[in-house]
Amino acid sequence: MENEYLRADGISKSFSSKTVLSNVSFTAKRGEFISLLGPSGCGKTTLLRIISGLETADSGKIFFNGSDYTNVPASKRNFGIVFQSYALFPNMTVTENITYGLKSREKNKKAKQNIADEMLNITGLYAEKDKYPFQLSGGQQQRVALARALALKPSILLLDEPLSALDAKVREKLRREIRSIHDRMNITTVMVTHDQEEAITVSDRIAVMNGGIIEQMGTPDELYFRPKTKFIAGFIGMMNFMEINGEKKGIRPEQIKISTSFSAEGENAVITDMEFRGAFIRLFLNMENRKTDTALVVDVSSFDTDMSRLKISSLVKVQIPESAINF
Amino acid sequence: MKGTKASYLFIGLIFLYFIMFFFLPLSQIMKMALYDNSGVYIGLKNFAEYFSSPNMLSSFKNSFTVSGIVTLVTFLLAFFYAYSISRIRFRGKYIFRYISMLSLFTPTMLHGIALVYLFGRQGIVSNILVSWLNTKMGTAHVFPFDIYGAVGIVISEVIYTFPHAYLILSVSFAMSDYRLYEAAETLGAGRFRRFFTVTLPSVKYGVVSALTTIFILSFTDMGAPKIVGGQYNVMAVDIYKQVIGQQNFSMGATVAVLLLVPAFIAFFVDRAIQKKQDATFSSKSVPYTPDKNLFAEITAFTYCLLVALLILGVIGTSVVVSFLKFFPYDMTFSLKHYMFKYVAGDISSYFNSLKMSFGTAVLGTAASFAAAYAAEKIRASEILKRTPYMLSIMTLAVPGLVIGLAYIIFFNSPTISLPFIEVKNPLMFIYGTMLILILANIIHFIAVPVMTLTSTLKKQDREYDSVSASMGVHPVKTLFRVTLPLSINAVLDTFFYFFVNSMVTISAVIFLYGQDTKVATVAIVSMDDAGDTAAAAAMASLILFTNMAVKIIYDIVSHYIKKKTAAWQTIQR
Numbered sequence: 001m002e003n004e005y006l007r008a009d010g011i012s013k014s015f016s017s018k019t020v021l022s023n024v025s026f027t028a029k030r031g032e033f034i035s036l037l038g039p040s041g042c043g044k045t046t047l048l049r050i051i052s053g054l055e056t057a058d059s060g061k062i063f064f065n066g067s068d069y070t071n072v073p074a075s076k077r078n079f080g081i082v083f084q085s086y087a088l089f090p091n092m093t094v095t096e097n098i099t100y101g102l103k104s105r106e107k108n109k110k111a112k113q114n115i116a117d118e119m120l121n122i123t124g125l126y127a128e129k130d131k132y133p134f135q136l137s138g139g140q141q142q143r144v145a146l147a148r149a150l151a152l153k154p155s156i157l158l159l160d161e162p163l164s165a166l167d168a169k170v171r172e173k174l175r176r177e178i179r180s181i182h183d184r185m186n187i188t189t190v191m192v193t194h195d196q197e198e199a200i201t202v203s204d205r206i207a208v209m210n211g212g213i214i215e216q217m218g219t220p221d222e223l224y225f226r227p228k229t230k231f232i233a234g235f236i237g238m239m240n241f242m243e244i245n246g247e248k249k250g251i252r253p254e255q256i257k258i259s260t261s262f263s264a265e266g267e268n269a270v271i272t273d274m275e276f277r278g279a280f281i282r283l284f285l286n287m288e289n290r291k292t293d294t295a296l297v298v299d300v301s302s303f304d305t306d307m308s309r310l311k312i313s314s315l316v317k318v319q320i321p322e323s324a325i326n327f
Numbered sequence: 328m329k330g331t332k333a334s335y336l337f338i339g340l341i342f343l344y345f346i347m348f349f350f351l352p353l354s355q356i357m358k359m360a361l362y363d364n365s366g367v368y369i370g371l372k373n374f375a376e377y378f379s380s381p382n383m384l385s386s387f388k389n390s391f392t393v394s395g396i397v398t399l400v401t402f403l404l405a406f407f408y409a410y411s412i413s414r415i416r417f418r419g420k421y422i423f424r425y426i427s428m429l430s431l432f433t434p435t436m437l438h439g440i441a442l443v444y445l446f447g448r449q450g451i452v453s454n455i456l457v458s459w460l461n462t463k464m465g466t467a468h469v470f471p472f473d474i475y476g477a478v479g480i481v482i483s484e485v486i487y488t489f490p491h492a493y494l495i496l497s498v499s500f501a502m503s504d505y506r507l508y509e510a511a512e513t514l515g516a517g518r519f520r521r522f523f524t525v526t527l528p529s530v531k532y533g534v535v536s537a538l539t540t541i542f543i544l545s546f547t548d549m550g551a552p553k554i555v556g557g558q559y560n561v562m563a564v565d566i567y568k569q570v571i572g573q574q575n576f577s578m579g580a581t582v583a584v585l586l587l588v589p590a591f592i593a594f595f596v597d598r599a600i601q602k603k604q605d606a607t608f609s610s611k612s613v614p615y616t617p618d619k620n621l622f623a624e625i626t627a628f629t630y631c632l633l634v635a636l637l638i639l640g641v642i643g644t645s646v647v648v649s650f651l652k653f654f655p656y657d658m659t660f661s662l663k664h665y666m667f668k669y670v671a672g673d674i675s676s677y678f679n680s681l682k683m684s685f686g687t688a689v690l691g692t693a694a695s696f697a698a699a700y701a702a703e704k705i706r707a708s709e710i711l712k713r714t715p716y717m718l719s720i721m722t723l724a725v726p727g728l729v730i731g732l733a734y735i736i737f738f739n740s741p742t743i744s745l746p747f748i749e750v751k752n753p754l755m756f757i758y759g760t761m762l763i764l765i766l767a768n769i770i771h772f773i774a775v776p777v778m779t780l781t782s783t784l785k786k787q788d789r790e791y792d793s794v795s796a797s798m799g800v801h802p803v804k805t806l807f808r809v810t811l812p813l814s815i816n817a818v819l820d821t822f823f824y825f826f827v828n829s830m831v832t833i834s835a836v837i838f839l840y841g842q843d844t845k846v847a848t849v850a851i852v853s854m855d856d857a858g859d860t861a862a863a864a865a866m867a868s869l870i871l872f873t874n875m876a877v878k879i880i881y882d883i884v885s886h887y888i889k890k891k892t893a894a895w896q897t898i899q900r
C-alpha cells in the first residue's frame with residue numbers, strides 16, 4: 001500500500017454533454033509531491049475537486065491509503081485544499097482564518113492557539129497574525145490560505161494553481177517555500193498548474209494532462225528526455241520535429257549546434273527571424289536542403305561573440321545531433 | 328453536483344411556500360373569474376358582462392388613459408432629474424436625492440389628500456388664493472378645473488411613481504462607462520452627438536424598465552384614485568368596490584384577471600430587457616465624472632429645485648394641514664387630529680401597522696435570504712436551485728390588489744379544490760389574523776429583496792463554501808460566520824425595504840384586515856370616507872414620520888456597521 005497512498009482510478013466526468021475527464025488514473029506515494037500540469041481548460045481543477053470530494057465523478061474511484069474514498073464526503077476526507085482565489089474570509093483576521101476549521105467544541109483554547117502559532121511560524125506570518133486579508137500582499141494571502149489548509153493536519157494537501165495570481169519574482173520564491181514546507185511536514189501534495197517551469201522545479205513527479213486525459217506521468221527529467229508524445233515534448237520545453245533518414249525525430253533547440261564559418265560541418269541554413277531572450281538568442285532557420293513546415297528553432301548563448309554578430313538572412317551551418325528523440 | 332438531503336429539504340420547503348402562498352391563491356382567482364357568485368361555472372360570461380357594461384368599460388379606458396399620461400409625465404420628469412443629478416455638477420445633490428425619495432415613505436392617499444387641500448372646493452390654491460387674487464384685482468375668476476378625477480389621479484400617481492423611475496434611471500446612468508465618453512470625445516463628437524450616441528444607447532434598457540414600472544405602479548394603485556378620483560372610475564378601485572362594496576367576488580376576480588394581463592406583459596418585457604442589460608454591463612466600467620459647464624449647471628439646478636419643490640409642496644401640504652385646528656377656518660396649530668378619537672380609525676391601527684411592518688421585515692428578510700441562498704449556495708442541480716429565485720421574481724408580475732383578493736378567496740374557503748381532489752384547507756386559521764397580512768406583504772414585496780440578496784451572494788467567492796466543506800465545517804457555521812457577515816448591508820437594506828413598503832401599502836391589506844388588525848393605511852381610507860380628512864392626513868403624516876425615523880435609524884445602524892467592519896469592508900465591491 002505504501003506505493004499508492006492516493007489513487008485515482010479511471011475517473012471520468014462530463015458537464016452536460018461536454019466531456020472534461022475521460023478515464024484518468026494516477027497514483028501518489030506517501031510524502032510525494034505530484035503536479036497535474038496542462039493547458040487551461042484541460043480538466044485539472046475538475047480532477048482536483050474530484051479528489052477533494054467537492055465534485056463527484058461520473059465513473060471511476062478514488063482510493064486513499066487502501067480504502068475506497070469515492071463516496072466519502074469532502075468534509076470527512078481531511079484533505080486540505082488551497083484554491084486559486086485563496087478564498088480567504090475577508091471578515092476574519094489571519095489567525096481567525098487559520099483556526100476556522102478547528103473544531104469549535106474543542107474547549108482547549110490553548111491547543112487551538114498552539115496550532116495557530118505553529119502555522120504562523122511555518123509560513124512566516126507571525127507579524128501579520130491580527131491583520132485582515134486585504135491588508136496583506138498577494139504572497140502573504142497565499143501563505144494564509146496555505147496555513148489554513150495545513151492547520152487541520154490534512155493527510156493530503158491539494159493546491160489549485162496556488163501561485164498563478166502572483167508576480168513572477170514572488171512566484172519563484174513561494175514555490176520554493178511550498179516545496180520546503182512539504183519537505184518539513186512530509187505531507188503528500190497534489191498541485192495543479194499550467195506553468196511547466198513551476199511543475200518541473202518543485203515536483204517529484206508530474207502528470208501532464210491534455211484534453212481530459214493524462215498523456216504521460218513521470219519525473220521531470222523523464223518527461224524532458226523521454227517524452228512519449230509530441231504534445232509532451234512541446235509542453236515541457238521546446239521541440240523541433242523533423243524527418244532524419246526516414247524516421248520522425250524530435251530535437252530540442254538547445255541541442256543543436258550552429259556555426260558561422262563556411263568550412264564547418266553541417267547543413268546550410270538561412271536565419272529568417274531571431275529573438276533576444278536574455279540569456280540566450282532564439283534563431284528561426286530555414287534549411288536549404290530540407291523541407292519543413294515550420295522554421296527550425298535553435299537557441300544559442302547570447303554571450304557567444306560569434307553568435308551576437310548574426311543578423312536576419314545570415315547564412316549558418318547547422319549540426320543536428322545524433323541523440324535526437326524518436327517519435 | 329449532488330446535493331444532500333438537507334439541501335433538497337430546504338429547496339422543497341421554499342417550493343412549498345410558493346405553492347401555498349402564491350400559486351394556489353392565484354389559481355383561485357382565475358377560477359373565481361370563471362364562476363358566478365353562487366359558485367356555478369359560467370365560462371367567460373363574467374368577461375362578456377364586463378365588456379358590455381358601459382361603466383366597467385369606461386374604467387377600463389380610464390385606467391389606460393391615466394396610466395399612459397402618468398407614464399409619459401413621470402418618465403420625462405424623472406429622466407431629466409436623474410440625468411441632472413448623475414451627469415451635471417452642482418451642489419445639494421444629496422438633498423435632491425433625498426426629497427425625490429420622500430414619496431416612497433408615504434401612502435399614495437397622502438398625495439390625494441394634499442391635492443384636495445390644494446385644489447379642492449375649499450383648497451388653498453383653488454379657493455383661498457383665487458379669491459384673494461380676485462379681490463386684489465377686482466376680477467371674478469373661478470379655478471379652471473376640478474381636482475377630483477383624472478387630473479388629481481395623474482398628479483398623485485406622478486408623485487408616487489417618481490422615485491421608482493428616478494432610482495431605475497439613476498442606476499442606468501451610473502452604470503454607463505465613462506471610457507465611452509472619452510473615446511467619443513477624442514473622436515470629435517460634440518455634446519449633443521455624445522448624448523444621442525453614447526448616453527441614450529447606454530441607458531436604453533433602464534428607460535424601458537422605468538416605463539414599464541411606472542405604468543404598472545399607476546395602473547394598479549388604488550390609494551390615490553380612491554381619495555381623489557371622484558366619479559372618474561379606474562379598474563383598481565372597481566375591484567375594491569366590487570368586493571368590499573357589493574361582495575361580488577366573481578366580478579372582482581374578473582377585473583383582477585384583467586388587471587393582471589398588462590402587469591404580466593410588462594413583467595416579461597422587463598425581464599427580457601434585464602437579461603440584455605446584464606449581458607452588456609461590464610463590471611470594469613469607469614464611472615462618469617462630469618466636466619464644467621455653467622449653463623448646464625444652472626439649468627439643471629433650477630430644474631431639480633422646481634421638481635423637488637413640487638414634491639415637497641404636495642407632501643408638505645398634507646403634513647401642515649394635519650397640524651391645523653380646522654382648515655380652512657381656524658388655522659392655528661393643534662395636535663387634535665393626532666388624537667385619533669374617531670370611529671373610523673384610532674391609534675391602534677397605527678400600532679397594527681408597526682407590528683405588521685416589523686413582522687413582514689423580519690420574516691420577509693428571512694424568506695428572501697433563503698431564496699437567494701438556495702439559488703447561490705445550495706449544492707443541487709442548476710434548475711432545482713434556481714427555482715426559488717425564479718418563483719420570487721415571478722411575484723413581481725402580480726399587483727398587490729390581486730394578491731389581496733387571491734388571499735381572501737383562498738384562505739377564507741374551507742376546502743382547497745385542486746384539479747382532481749378537494750382537500751380541507753389547513754391554513755384557514757390565518758384568515759383575519761396579523762399573519763395573513765404579513766404573508767401577503769412578503770409575497771407582494773419579495774422580488775426586489777431576492778434580487779438584491781442574490782446579487783450580493785453572487786459577488787462572494789464561491790470557494791468559501793468549498794473551503795469550509797473541505798475543512799469539515801458545517802454549512803450552518805459558514806452561513807453565520809462568513810456568508811451573513813459579508814451580506815450584512817444587503818440584509819439591512821432588505822429589512823428596511825420590507826418595513827417601509829409595508830407601512831405604506833394599501834392594496835393587499837385592504838381585503839385582508841380583520842377586526843383587530845386594521846392597519847393605518849386602511850384607517851386612512853375609512854377616515855377619508857367618513858369625512859375626517861384632517862385625521863386621514865394626520866395618519867398619513869404619521870406613517871411618513873415613522874418611515875423617516877426608521878430611515879434615520881437605518882442610516883445610523885449602517886454607519887455603525889461600516890465603522891465596525893471598516894477593517895475588512897474595503898475588499899468588498
Ligand SMILES: Nc1ncnc2c1ncn2[C@@H]1O[C@H](COP(=O)(O)OP(=O)(O)O)[C@@H](O)[C@H]1O
Pocket residue numbers: 015016020038039040041042043044045046047
Ligand atoms: N461546473 C461546471 N459546469 C460546466 N462546465 C464546467 C464546470 N467546471 C468546469 N467546466 C468546464 O470543464 C472544463 C475543464 O475545466 P477545469 O477543470 O476548470 O480546467 P482547468 O483547471 O484545467 O483550467 C472547462 O472547459 C470548463 O469550462
Ligand SMILES: [Mg+2]
Pocket residue numbers: 044045046161
Ligand atoms: Mg483550473
